[in-house]
Amino acid sequence: MAPEAATLAVRLQQAGPIPLDVALDCRPGELLAIIGPSGSGKTTVLRCIAGLYRPHSGRVAVGGEVWLDTEKGVDLPPQARSVGLVFQDYALFPHLSSIDNVRLAMLRHEEPTRSRLAKSLLERVHLEGLEARRPDQLSGGQRQRVAIARALARDPQVLLLDEPFSAVDRMTREPLKEEIAALHRALDIPMLLVTHDLEEALALADRICVLHAGRTLQIGTPDEVRLRPQSALVAQLMGQMNVFPAVVESAHAVRWGPHTLTAANSDAFHTGTSVSVLIPPDAIALVDGEANTGNVLEAILTETKPLADMTQLTVGVGEAQLRFKIGAREAASRKLHVGDALRVHLDPAGIHLMSEN
């Protein structure tokens, strides 16, 4: 593998035409997922790292090796950057067989070493027997594997994956996900995965970088960005639905509509500050009988939605609608009907306050 595993450090800035304000690091062996809506500049970040796009100002370095430093006039061409890039639509060489696609990325090796290494890379991505096929004779998932093998052919110091699942069907997605997880375990280099699919990011990434309009909003572990977002925007981008305006009442309490809730991190804000409160589905539970703890609210069931082994409930608390999930078995045993009066408990440790954008 790479001679020496090193951390990838990226700083990018430009006002236009594609706005960028990015600062991220990725350690060896770490998989960092960059998520954000389409048009948020995710792919551009990868292109800047690979040397296919030059930002107005920025610095890209892997360990002590500087690939881009606009201040010092350093801008290595893609050929001089030890990077593997898996393109969104694979970008395989259409006139070459899968083994030749891989071999072409290892010109620095002499034959027969080149062919032997290419063959072992194809075996590594489970394409043995398909060496002679051209891209138009392969399925989407197989093409993706050739693209991964080709990206690894340079022994890259950094591996970049651009929306690796977007062009494959659901059936192919799971094995590919396994493949990338296996690569992640095996490779001791920084891996960047661009995706707009939250589930993929949560399942695969060590850390998640939330990108919006070219700006890194937050970087953290999946749980940090999901449960402790820094702003309502991050919460929204992480797919959180239960975000509401609230006012800090004291160091341990927040006023949400007519209710006063105990919240763990209210001491981060001055009393009287208007904030956004996130009540993650993980922090909501149905309670039976007379509960004597705080944070128990009366609610009306407005919708039930079966989701395989879980059931999503929507309950009205005053004006607001709270969404959360319970096990399908529990939902069945409770015999829930829309319009039922319920009591929900909101875990104070789960309730999270954020500045109002």
Next chain:
Amino acid sequence: MDWTAFSLSLQLATWTVALLLPMAILIARLLAWGRFRFKSVAESLLLLPLVLPPTVLGFYLLVAFSPQSAFGGAIKSLFGGQLVFSFVGILVASLIINLPFAVQPIQRAFEAIPPNVREAAFVSGLSRWETMRRIELPLAWPGIVSAIALTFAHTLGEFGVILMIGGSIPGETRVLSISIYDSVQAFRLGDAGVMSALLLGFSLGAIAIVHMLARRQRTGTHGT
């Protein structure tokens, strides 16, 4: 049957293809991917020989090539010879009038290569030259063969411009198409018929090649 004219036509067509092809590949590549000012002007100028009457083009070339003009004079003082009424003269004219036939199919073929395939080559460590040799040219190959076939056939059939600047000097500028014209003028219709059939055969062959390659390109099968 004027075998000298036939041989001269073949020589002219071969030289035209040999000299024009590298130039056409570079121009086509520049037009397909280059970003520069006056690109559309350059593209329009390139198409001019397609729409301009050959006699008009021949007239301007005749003026430019004449030893009295700056260009013709410079050629004369540099090389001692002149371009009008010479094989080199009709070759230069042939290069100019065939530019669109050579450039256009290659440009279309380059444009059909997805940009990220070239980028994938760069990221795979291939230099620009290696990318051109191993990716771009093989992918543009059907367009290049089309350009060769079209240029070759078109040069064999070129008449107006060659007559204007070359006249009809046997062994120097009397190519097959001119010889056909001379034969008809002299009522040697048999000769004209044989030579015309020969040209017709070549043209049909060229069209067949272009069509076959166009179909292969559409169905996505590439050469090995």
